[in-house]
Amino acid sequence: MMQTDTTLESALDALLMADASALDSKDMMGWLANYSEEDEASYICRAAENSENGLALGFMYDDCRSRLEDRVTFVNDIWVGTFQDYRTRHFVQRVAYQRADASTISMRSNFSLFMTPTDSGITQVLAAGQYLDTIRLEKAGALKLLSRRAELDTSVLPRYLVYPI
Amino acid sequence: MTEIGLTWPKNFNEVPKAAFTRKDIYAEEMKRIFFGQEWHPVAHESELPNPGDFKTFRLAGVPLLIARDREGVVRVFYNACSHRGNQLETAVMGNKTEFECPYHRWLFDAKGDLVGCPNHRDFLPGFDKSDYPLAQPRFDSFYGLIFVTLSAETETLTEFLGDSQNSLRELLGGDGRLKLLGYQKVRYDSNWKSYTDNDGYHAPLLHQAFKLLNWQGGKGRQFAATKHGHVCFESALSVVSGPTVLKDDSLIAFKGQDPAVGSRIVMLFPTFVSTKHLDVINLRFATPIDEETVEVHYAYFAHQDDDEDMVLHRLRQSSNLLGPCGLISMEDASIFHRIHIGNHTPGNAIFQKGVHDQSKLESEFLQNDESGNLPRWEYYRSVMGFERAEA
Structure with missing residues (x-):
């Protein structure tokens, strides 16, 4: 049993909130800034149904830093003006974490995500699931996501996705 | 069968928007089409x-x-x-x-x-x-694609597929020996016909990615097969040339063997859309939920002969290129929703691109023509028993 480290827990929660806040304000550069600069930094969004059946395919499969940067380009440059925009609200709760080594922590969190399309104005659940994160403790004391897997309980999405979950 | 009151426009390039939204028409479609003489890939x-x-x-x-x-x-x-x-x-x-x-x-x-x-x-x-x-x-x-029909009177599967067979075989890797990579499943706020009318069909002006990626296309062939109006697209691969805005251009790389079969789309009446583009092999099992909703299961595949690197390439490309959040298809998904909202207005949807004579049906089209949908609409009209207005 790891001793409770309130400083570390606060820092982990701050990282979770920073990601939720960036996504909910559609700040894709802010979203990217929560990830490590390492080449292997990754974000994968996948239905748990796939994972549980040994199927690796995701809704989004950004398995390197370049792809994370391309995700920003998709949203900020390529898709502009082609979709019905929607607001999101992420509700995130840390469930468990453990140190993997001196510079790495693994963390599991629950999330639920509401969306409100601007045209209909009707709020509904977009997805629920868990984040499976690997977090890098960087030299300056900052915490960054080395990898995040958004594992969706929602195997059938209620609409197309523009923003990462 | 119940007679449904809907007068069809005299011109072959017009479709009444009411066909997309009326509950009574949807109920009749269930009987005449989904429980009727069609084969459905499952x-x-x-x-x-x-x-x-x-x-x-x-x-x-x-x-x-x-x-x-x-x-x-x-x-x-x-x-x-x-x-x-x-x-x-x-x-x-x-x-x-x-x-x-x-x-x-x-x-x-x-x-x-x-x-x-x-x-x-x-x-x-x-x-x-x-x-x-x-x-x-x-x-x-x-070639391993399993079809079901809910009618005893349906023709044989071979007859149903007709001239779409070769395109479909090529799309299924040539021999149907596929390996499942996984699913993307989604519900669209769209009538099933708005979905099939706009998935597969190429609207290059919609996709800013094509321009930003220097992607040239539109040179392929599109043709209608059988009385059902199945649509097949066949084109050699158009590979991106020059610099792109992407830092990881493996997303739009082609690592397959033969660019001649680089791009295939087969749309089978009533709801099936399948595509092979670059190294993505994607079968879309779609089913209506009600007159306002369609559910689509995008299933992605590798080929059994692929080596480990190729499977990984297909996995990375499949996840991010097509589907409900894909680089070049998210906008299509948005169109399914928006066209369905627009169909709740009076009048007809009008097809223009590729139509040469609105009083005639053709069966050969260019890749980006929207007229490729028209043989399917004529078949739909006849199955539903809608009378065409007199000229």
Whole structure:
């Protein structure tokens, strides 16, 4: 049993909130800034149904830093003006974490995500699931996501996705 | 069949928007089309590669169980106990060689035979287990793609596919020996016909990615097959040239063998869309939920002969290129929603690009023509019994 480290827990929660806040304000550069600069930094969004059946395919499969940067380009440059925009609200709760080594922590969190399309104005659940994160403790004391897997309980999405979950 | 009051426009390039939104028309479509003389793809055999693998799927509300038995034979059953009709299997996929209904513990093997039922001495005199196998719809397959029809009168699958067969075979890797990579599943706020009208069809002006990626296209062939108006697109691969805005251009790289079969789309009436683009092999199993909603299961595949690197490439490309959040298809998904909202207005949807004479139907089109949808609409009109207005 790891001793409770309130400083570390606060820092982990701050990282979770920073990601939720960036996504909910559609700040894709802010979203990217929560990830490590390492080449292997990754974000994968996948239905748990796939994972549980040994199927690796995701809704989004950004398995390197370049792809994370391309995700920003998709949203900020390529898709502009082609979709019905929607607001999101992420509700995130840390469930468990453990140190993997001196510079790495693994963390599991629950999330639920509401969306409100601007045209209909009707709020509904977009997805629920868990984040499976690997977090890098960087030299300056900052915490960054080395990898995040958004594992969706929602195997059938209620609409197309523009923003990462 | 019930007669539905809807006058069809005299011009072949016009479709009444009411056909997309009226509940009475949707109910009639269920009878005439989904329970009518059409074949519906429900799975590819590679989704259940091993003995005991199964998949469940609802086709127009009808629950199906597709199962591979111990000997490797794949069959389609209604996913309902032959006793009281209770839903038999609840998982969407898995591996079982027996299926037990929890209600009265009737037990079926993967051949559909009833192999056990407790207390059958209390049943009707003369009860015989062999009289109670799982019921089956008609099914057949083409290079592993499994089709179901809910009508006894439907033509053979070969006749149904007609001239779409070669495109479909090429799309299925040439020999149908596929390997499942996974699914993207989504519901669209769209009538099923708005979905099929706009998925597969190329609207290059919609896709800013094409411009930003220096992607040249539009030179391929599109043709209609059979009276059903299936649409096939065949084009050699158009590979991105010059610099792109992407830092990881493996997303739009082609690593396959033959660029001549780089791009294929086969749309089968009523709802099936399939595509092979770059190294993505994607079968879209779609089913109407109601007149305002369609559910699409995008299934992605590698080929069994792929090496490990190629499987990974296909996985990375498939996840991010097509589908409900893909680089070059998210906008299509948005169009499904928006065109369905727009269809709640009076008048007709009008097709222009590729139409040469609005009083005639053609069967050969250019890649980006929207007129490729028109033979399918004429078939739909005739099946639904809508009279065309006089010229």
